[in-house]
Amino acid sequence: xxxxTRERPKIDRIACPWLIKTFVxxxxxxxxxxxxxxxxxxxxxxxxxxxxxxxxxxHYGEECTFDYIVKKHSIxxxxxxxxxxxxxxxxxxxxxxxxxxxxxxxxxxGLSYNYRDDHEMLExxxxxxxxxxxxxxxxxxxxxxxxxxxxx
Amino acid sequence: xxxxTRERPKIDRIACPWLIKNFVxxxxxxxxxxxxxxxxQAEKLKAIPFDVTDVEFxHHDDKCTFDYIIEKYGIxxxxxxxxxxxxxxxxxxxxxxxxxxxxxxxxxxGLAYNNKDxxxxxExxxxxxxxxxxxxxxxxxxxxxxxxxxxxxxxxxxxFIKQKAAQKKTPDWVKELKQIIQDQVDTNLxxxxxxxxxNIHPSYLxxxxxKHFNSLSFGExxxxxxxxxxxxxxxxxxxxLTEIAYLTGFSDQSHFTRIFKQHTGKNPSTYxxxxxxxxxxxxx
Numbered sequence: 530x531x532x533x534t535r536e537r538p539k540i541d542r543i544a545c546p547w548l549i550k551t552f553v554x555x556x557x558x559x560x561x562x563x564x565x566x567x568x569x570x571x572x573x574x575x576x577x578x579x580x581x582x583x584x585x586x587x588h589y590g591e592e593c594t595f596d597y598i599v600k601k602h603s604i605x606x607x608x609x610x611x612x613x614x615x616x617x618x619x620x621x622x623x624x625x626x627x628x629x630x631x632x633x634x635x636x637x638x639g640l641s642y643n644y645r646d647d648h649e650m651l652e653x654x655x656x657x658x659x660x661x662x663x664x665x666x667x668x669x670x671x672x673x674x675x676x677x678x679x680x681x
Numbered sequence: 682x683x684x685x686t687r688e689r690p691k692i693d694r695i696a697c698p699w700l701i702k703n704f705v706x707x708x709x710x711x712x713x714x715x716x717x718x719x720x721x722q723a724e725k726l727k728a729i730p731f732d733v734t735d736v737e738f739x740h741h742d743d744k745c746t747f748d749y750i751i752e753k754y755g756i757x758x759x760x761x762x763x764x765x766x767x768x769x770x771x772x773x774x775x776x777x778x779x780x781x782x783x784x785x786x787x788x789x790x791g792l793a794y795n796n797k798d799x800x801x802x803x804e805x806x807x808x809x810x811x812x813x814x815x816x817x818x819x820x821x822x823x824x825x826x827x828x829x830x831x832x833x834x835x836x837x838x839x840x841f842i843k844q845k846a847a848q849k850k851t852p853d854w855v856k857e858l859k860q861i862i863q864d865q866v867d868t869n870l871x872x873x874x875x876x877x878x879x880n881i882h883p884s885y886l887x888x889x890x891x892k893h894f895n896s897l898s899f900g901e902x903x904x905x906x907x908x909x910x911x912x913x914x915x916x917x918x919x920x921x922l923t924e925i926a927y928l929t930g931f932s933d934q935s936h937f938t939r940i941f942k943q944h945t946g947k948n949p950s951t952y953x954x955x956x957x958x959x960x961x962x963x964x965x
Contacts, residue, residue, distance in 0.1 A: 582927040590933060615784075628776060632767070632784015638820045639812030653808060660791030668790045 530554050531576035536561040539641045540620040540634065541580050543654035544595045544612075550655070551662075552604050561647040593620045608665035615661065633661070682706050683728035688713040691793045692772040692786065693732050695806030696747045696764075702807075703814075704756050713799040745772045760818035767813065785813070859894075866906045867930035907931070908944040915953050922949050 532549060534542050538561060546559045562570050564581065571578040579586035580594040587594055595616045599609060617623070618630025619637065636657070644650040684701060686694050690713060698711045714722050716733065723730040731738035732746040739746055747768045751761060769775070770782030771789065788809065796802040887898055894902045907929040914925045926937035941949045
């Protein structure tokens with residue numbers, strides 16, 4: 530299936546494609562266009578519009594589009610629920626929502642500044658969310674203590 | 682120059698190579714070996730050992746190796762200086778040092794988990810620190826606002842602040858701001874955001890605002906315009922209430938309904954029905 534949203538993605542419009550590809554539809558394709566063209570192009574290309582007001586896949590109250598996809602597709606993975614809160618905090622300026630939101634925002638904002646091509650940004654963003662997922666799933670209890678001597 | 686450290690890098694052993702490449706030696710090469718072989722290989726390869734114990738380029742008290750390189754080479758770039766507590770916090774498990782430290786740690790730990798090849802990891806890590814640097818240099822004060830018009834607001838408020846200092850009569854910014862609010866009533870910007878971007882106390886701005894906008898606060902004024910626009914759109918008859926909520930800048934339908942009722946005493950749907958009845962009556 531094709532999915533379409535506004536150009537210049539930063540948080541939700543990168544995190545959602547990652548979530549869709551990983552948990553909903555591995556063959557999904559993602560299209561970015563100027564804001565005012567999303568609905569028109571979505572009809573033309575038979576693509577699902579997301580992360581903009583008026584689309585089904587969008588923000589509801591405090592929750593962002595990532596949350597909506599988790600609910601809609603009943604994604605039941607505790608690592609995803611943890612990431613959802615991080616993404617929500619970073620996407621909606623609630624940096625106190627989780628400890629990781631402010632860092633995710635800083636890195637994502639910087640990536641978007643450095644990569645002006647939306648698909649290049651998406652490709653790097655995919656690795657970022659792969660990393661967050663591995664952290665949440667496998668290493669979130671681990672602490673980084675500087676103790677190289679322990680290994681010798 | 683060659684630099685050598687322990688294998689399986691996560692924070693400092695990625696951040697330091699980034700710092701060295703960008704601020705010390707753009708030709709630098711980095712070597713990762715098992716911890717117990719660092720010193721021996723350093724001598725053999727004539728490489729500078731870093732981020733291991735008992736070497737110059739290492740942790741000193743609370744500071745990490747990234748901090749030491751900044752000091753040693755007198756790096757004064759404010760963006761790098763603001764990255765230092767983030768790196769130090771993530772590297773020494775003191776995430777309270779900077780609000781971005783926990784996120785940097787999570788992403789770095791996950792990247793290390795996913796990339797078992799140290800040089801592949803270094804390559805990806807370089808992109809992360811490039812991003813943090815751009816954020817620190819250009820975007821630190823920026824919030825995740827989704828509208829270019831926000832910058833217009835900020836420009837106008839900047840003008841306001843300057844004019845306020847220069848003169849007392851009704852400044853031009855009022856007219857200009859009114860025009861912009863009128864045009865962009867469907868956008869999403871709070872006075873708090875503006876005041877934060879300007880480092881001005883929000884109550885000061887909101888007090889100044891109401892002096893020129895019929896004693897209404899910024900929020901009241903915006904809501905009043907939005908409801909007026911909603912009424913126009915209902916009268917136009919070709920939009921659904923969901924579309925109208927969107928076109929008038931409300932984040933969701935229930936918020937729109939609540940504010941609409943506050944202003945008109947009626948739900949939008951009731952208002953719409955009554956309007957179509959009275960229309961039918963007059964045409965009847």
